[in-house]
Amino acid sequence: MSTAIGPDAAAVPSVDDVPESQPIAWRHRHLLDVDRLSTDELDLIMRTTDAMREVLARPIAKVPALRGRAVTILFYEASTRTRVSFEVAAKNLSADVVNIAASTSSVVKGESLIDTVRTVEALGAQMLVMRHSSSGAPYLAADIFSGSVLNGGDGWHAHPTQALLDLYTMRERMPGGSLAGRKVVILGDLLHSRVARSNIWTLTAAGADLWLCGPATLVRGFEAWANRGAAGRRFHLTTSVDEALRDADVVMALRIQRERMAGGLLPSMREYAARYGLTRERLALARPDALVMHPGPMNEGVEIAPDVAAGPQSVITDQVTNGVAVRMAVLYLLAGTRVPS
Amino acid sequence: MTGPAVDLEISRAWLVDPAAGREGPGEIVVRDGVFEAVTWLSGAEADGIGPDGVVIAPGFVDFHVHLREPGNEDAETVATGLAAAAHGGFTTVCAMPNTDPALDEPGVLTQIRAAAAASGSPVELLAHGAVTAGRTGEQLAAIGELADAGVVGFSDDGAPVRSATILRSALAYAGALGLPIVDHAEDASLTGGAEANDGYVATVLGLRGWPTAAEVAAVGRDLAVLADVVRDVPGARLHLTHLSTAGALDLVRAAKAAGLPVTCDVTPHHLGLTDEWLAGARRWAWEAGDDPWSDGALVGPPYDPSLRVNPPLRGRGDAAACLAALLDGTADAVATDHAPHTEVDKAVEFGLASNGISGLETALGILLAAVDAGRLPLLRAIGALTTGPMTLLAGRSRREAAGLVEGTAADLVVFDRSASWAVTPESLASRGKNSPLIGTELRGRVLLTVAGGRIAYEAPDA
Known part of the structure; x- marks a missing residue:
């Protein structure tokens, strides 16, 4: 519209x-x-x-x-x-x-x-x-x-002001203030995330090359959305964290909640951290100046390593401001x- | 209480009589509540009479309604439910037993029959008994006593018969008495907290997914149990109500081909509406595109709680499968699953709203929309509302047939396909105003409903 x-x-x-x-x-x-x-x-x-x-x-x-x-x-x-x-x-x-x-x-x-x-x-x-x-x-x-x-x-539906502050934070840091063609990755529990859903709308509107990534149980259902590209806005979906992070300009990790284990969606927090946690080693796949974001509150050591959350690429406190x-x-x-x- | 036997002459109308397998120009005469003459016109006499004007059909039969009495009279009573039926063109309805207390012994049946008599409505009230005592799924209800008292089937509807062992016993016990088990097929281990059909729309709206597999798996189980029982109890019969998925209908199609004694129905809302309505689309299932966010279809408010229903509105492929099942006879009938609710139970967050759609008064309109769109022949639509469900009743109706038969008591509906009516809370006779079609116009205004030779509904200006 x-x-x-x-x-x-x-x-x-x-x-x-x-x-x-x-x-x-x-x-x-x-x-x-x-x-x-x-x-x-x-x-x-x-x-x-x-x-x-x-x-x-x-x-x-x-x-x-x-x-x-x-x-x-x-x-x-x-x-x-x-x-x-x-x-x-x-x-x-x-x-x-x-x-x-x-x-x-x-x-x-x-x-x-x-x-x-x-x-x-x-x-x-x-x-x-x-x-x-x-x-x-x-x-x-x-x-x-x-x-x-x-x-x-x-x-799980929407968190409009979070998506708007994320968009603002990304644009502020991008040369020229534009996200057009920039690879933005949202990593983690998409299924339960209103932050991810709202970001899909705003980031595709801003022309970003959007990638969603998480374990198969937590990205289920998004394939149909990615393929349709609602309102003509397509994005990518993968369970491969390496594919998602390679040459990324922005990486946003989402919170993993402990309840997900009880629902049979994940084997353990430990396994999630090992396979999908945003560590320094993984972040090295992204561009050297890639931004690190998180909507908070964080489980440090699970979806994001403490040294990444507090590292030089992190704009997490900017998001709050x-x-x-x-x-x-x-x-x-x-x-x-x-x-x- | 009930009005006098009616005298009626209607000339130059379009008669639809699925029992005779025919439709065409004709006239009827009813004397003292009995069809005296049913005349088919031809040649010059038939000139100018088409199927797009006034139609006369046998009174409709609904195998699945909830009348809420006793226990939840704020949502519906027997009297208001029968009034809604008459307004929708139905002259026979079968009440589900999920009342409070449940209809699990003959006392409750006596009570609702008394309420029907007191209402003065000539609409025929039949009932299903519960499969299990208190609908708790543990012990068989008073199946034999209920059969003697005249129930037309057994169902724990609202919930599935959870235990396969209980289902097996019930199919055998009721089958020996010549009565079907009517199952609400849902594997509840797949639907905990579920809100909307698992798919694109639910994903975008952030609603908890309700997979089609929950229905397909339950139907698979039910059919396997039926095949097992029928070897020993040839009279065992299974009826699967409100099927909503292509997968379940395919299983029923195959089971019928294999000779299993299974029947099923589909609802008007599952064949006419899709899950995109939850996002705010307001178009028929056969008009739906691939992506309502892209093609300008989102004209209404999202998350309308009147759309929350069990099973949920599905995607267009499943809706098309419901229609296809009607066309090829896999689905024996259309049943409304009329499920009235109070505003207190519906005007809440989508995920907290009670499941159900008030459907008796809009069923004809939805089916006629499919007819108008060329998706469903008029004769088949009417058959699904008359001869189809009458066959399921297996002689337990007071009516001899759902047809326009000279010498029988007149059960008929007269509606005008050229006239539209606005669906509003005031226009619905049901206490349940929980219809997603409120605010829309439907074709096929009912002008007159006659049940058992007496007037059940007459349009104010007809």
Whole structure:
């Protein structure tokens, strides 16, 4: 889908102003997935993130853009990194932030998601950031919430802001700021990964030569996607880590969870580490300046060796910093959304 | 309670009578609830009468519905379920026994028969008994008593008969009484936590995959057990309900060719809809392409919980196999698996939503869409709703045949293929508004349903 953003498409948003004053219209009320974002829209998010990075570099890293707006962060799954990142992002924009962790709310008493969202709205929320273990849950919330819903991760389905911060981090480090033709590898448990699914959309949109790699049990189902290349975007799939890593420009390792052993998907963590762990020896197959990424939290010594995670090629802490800027950008854009009537 | 016997004359309509193997221009006269005259027109009299207008067919028979009473009357009652049946053109329905308590002894059957009588609906209510007591899969239910009380089969539907040993006993015990075991074929060890047909759409949407192998493996087991039992109990019969996969239908095709006493049905939703609806596509299975993300098909919201159903909506190859099985007779009938649910059970996260589609009122519309698309002859579509399931009832219906037969009590449906109707929550008589077709228009508006010679449904402006 291509959305015409207008003649000002190259303009940099002036994020010190209120979002509604922007000359560039953002046309989506919610950010639920990245599958239907056009390349123009991705570029706008990247430029807005540039502006937010500039804000973060100021002595007082705060702008009044979202002053008086109520942002509720509703997380049904444990998370520190993403929740805090959204909270810092919203506060940097001067929004009023309320945090609800599902374990401490009436959710445990059996209140439905719809009731919870209605309650949050009645309490004044205008923007809702939510994380949920059930794929598609944010769509249910968006159906009844009168403001904007930002998907902070749903089941195995999508993690839009993670994919956007990954894209930003990669573009920032690539000569010319372009991923076109660059070999990007996502390594590990794809089956259960919302990060991988969202990255498929954004990285193929950015023109990357995308490779997915993992043990056969954890890449199952992606063959059909790779071959179809949904919306004309193809990628490669392999169980051979050597084939995947050879001459790669970017290597992103995904977290392996211990539950996968119980499900009969992996023999052992040890075997996974030996066959698929991102070690220094394996990384040597990639280009010498290849970036090392990980969405966190890491199992060091399993999917990534500690010396690789902390090594000179690692941009893992950049991902965290850029995460705040990207989330400021999408909060800002959604706050100024002009949905075509 | 029930209305008076009807007098009715309809001239210049398109008659479809699968029992007679014929369709064409004709007229019917019903006097005092009995077909007095069924006249086929020809020559000049038939001029201008086509199959695209008003159609008269025998009343439909549904071998598989859930009426939720007793125990879950918020979702459906016998009365609302029979009203939904009549609105869908059905004059005979067979209720599944997964009520609360389960229909595992004759008392519950007495109770729902009383509810049907109290409803005043002339639609015929038949029932399946449970295979096992409490549907727990452990001990046989009161199969003999239920047979005496008039059930039409035995099923633990909602769940498969998990133990092959129990299945073997049940096939033998019920078979000796001339009744089929109706199995929901699912190997549950392959479907723990499953949400959507294992495949491209589920992968992209991040839904837990529900492999076709779960059905194929279960059907393979069932057929092996049947072959074993039938050697000693020639009356043993197996009916496989709501088959959804090409693999399972191929097994049934081969088993029938080998002479095994097996029958099966497919649902309207498994032949008409595919898993791409979960992503937001809203086109018929025969219109589906390779990739809804590429061809502009995603026009609706994704993750609509009304699409969550067991077995799940499959890919277009499996949907085409369901249609092909109807065409070549591998599938004996279309059954709706009408599964009404409350909004409380459906307006939740996709993975938490109850399985099931409210289907009695949209079955005809889906089949007519296949007819309109040239995928299914009208006579076969109607046969799958009438003579096919009537054969499964093996004489246990009050009806002598599912046909337009002079001198018999009138069970008929009149629908207009040139008229569309909007599927809305208000338009459905069922309490279960969980239809993925809500918001769409279906061709083939039912104008009149007559059951047992009495009016069961009449369109408000007909």
